[in-house]
Amino acid sequence: MSLRIVVTVKYVPDATGDRHFADDLTVDRDDVDGLLSELDEYAVEQALQIAEDADDAEVTVLTVGPEDAKDALRKALSMGADKAIHVEDDDLHGTDAIGTSLVLAKAIEKAGYDLVISGMASTDGTMGVVPALLAERLGVPQVTLLSEVSVEDGTVKGRRDGDAASEQLQASLPAVVSVTDQSGEARYPSFKGIMAAKKKPVQSWDLEDLEIEAEEVGLEGAYTTVDAATERPARTAGTIVKDEGEGGKQLAEFLASQKFI
Numbered sequence: 001m002s003l004r005i006v007v008t009v010k011y012v013p014d015a016t017g018d019r020h021f022a023d024d025l026t027v028d029r030d031d032v033d034g035l036l037s038e039l040d041e042y043a044v045e046q047a048l049q050i051a052e053d054a055d056d057a058e059v060t061v062l063t064v065g066p067e068d069a070k071d072a073l074r075k076a077l078s079m080g081a082d083k084a085i086h087v088e089d090d091d092l093h094g095t096d097a098i099g100t101s102l103v104l105a106k107a108i109e110k111a112g113y114d115l116v117i118s119g120m121a122s123t124d125g126t127m128g129v130v131p132a133l134l135a136e137r138l139g140v141p142q143v144t145l146l147s148e149v150s151v152e153d154g155t156v157k158g159r160r161d162g163d164a165a166s167e168q169l170q171a172s173l174p175a176v177v178s179v180t181d182q183s184g185e186a187r188y189p190s191f192k193g194i195m196a197a198k199k200k201p202v203q204s205w206d207l208e209d210l211e212i213e214a215e216e217v218g219l220e221g222a223y224t225t226v227d228a229a230t231e232r233p234a235r236t237a238g239t240i241v242k243d244e245g246e247g248g249k250q251l252a253e254f255l256a257s258q259k260f261i
């Protein structure tokens, strides 16, 4: 039977862009270009490698996000994923991590799965909690923060590298895993992959399709509230020291004044 892998991929604001908060203190997603979270590219890569090693496997990429989030799905499809699911609904505006995990879990159940692969954290929210929340909601084991992952005989195995030790972990499928940025470089989409992605299926679901009430998500259903947000002051120009024989001394004095030495 085919190994069904679902990869959760997030469409995030480009960190190199000028990001702002909207009036309701949510991130202003209309004002900035977005892209597939770089940390989720590692999850796509690991899913593709597991699928290549399996006799029969299918990789589905799943996102919860606005209309433009389709760009993240297209990128994952052009890397080699087989199909995509986009959950989009106006009532999702303001959804926090707990609400996002509800939507993702319902979509994963509806799609059918043996293995869910997530990134270690998103590059915008960076909470790193969604994989654990997902496992809890799905009622399956979680093996998080893996630097190495493989699937064999209905079991997912992996290595988690800590400061003091590396652990070898395993769980029976179905399961949720998350992979780190040490799990292996993500492939670049080839021209053939980009062309093929245009023909791959992208399914769209809204909250009604997932039998989720609007009050369970959005700002109304959020367990967390942003009370205030202050933009960081613009960076000031640094001090440029022209070395006229005293450069080393001036550098040491500067480092000492900042308590670096």
Ligand SMILES: Cc1cc2nc3c(=O)[nH]c(=O)nc-3n(C[C@H](O)[C@H](O)[C@H](O)COP(=O)(O)OP(=O)(O)OC[C@H]3O[C@@H](n4cnc5c(N)ncnc54)[C@H](O)[C@@H]3O)c2cc1C
Binding pocket: 008, 009, 010, 011, 025, 026, 027, 037, 039, 040, 043, 062, 063, 064, 065, 066, 092, 093, 094, 095, 096, 097, 098, 100, 104, 117, 118, 119, 120, 121, 122, 124, 125, 126, 127, 128, 129, 130, 131, 224
């Ligand atoms: C339209 C919209 C508006 C939102 N507004 C707010 C808001 O105002 N306040 C707020 O707190 N949150 C909001 N969210 C949710 C927020 O963007 C995060 O998705 C959520 O809080 C998860 O937190 P995180 O990004 O830190 O996840 P992490 O736990 O850091 O993510 C870990 C992994 O989970 C998966 N993942 C996380 N989010 C998604 C996703 N959306 N789709 C697919 N996979 C995902 C990825 O694999 C990721 O690598 C909104 C989401 C949407 C779609």
